[in-house]
Amino acid sequence: MAGGWTADGAVQQQIDDSIKDALAKLRAQQISGPGLLNCEECSAEIPPARREALPGVRLCIACQSALE
Numbered sequence: 001m002a003g004g005w006t007a008d009g010a011v012q013q014q015i016d017d018s019i020k021d022a023l024a025k026l027r028a029q030q031i032s033g034p035g036l037l038n039c040e041e042c043s044a045e046i047p048p049a050r051r052e053a054l055p056g057v058r059l060c061i062a063c064q065s066a067l068e
């Protein structure tokens with residue numbers, strides 16, 4: 001059965017790829033999760049409106065503008 005093994009391998013590769021996609025999406029969701037309540041740099045409180053507008057935000061407005 002020439003080619004049979006190759007076809008099975010291709011299907012397995014597709015399955016592996018979908019698992020990788022699902023894991024990548026999960027990781028992306030974790031990264032863009034609720035974010036931080038306080039700035040990573042100066043520990044100032046990050047306003048709830050800013051956290052809602054920028055999911056996963058880690059810096060206050062001052063520190064973010066200093067970086068940009």
Ligand SMILES: [Zn+2]
Binds near residue numbers: 042044061063
């Ligand atoms: Zn800050």
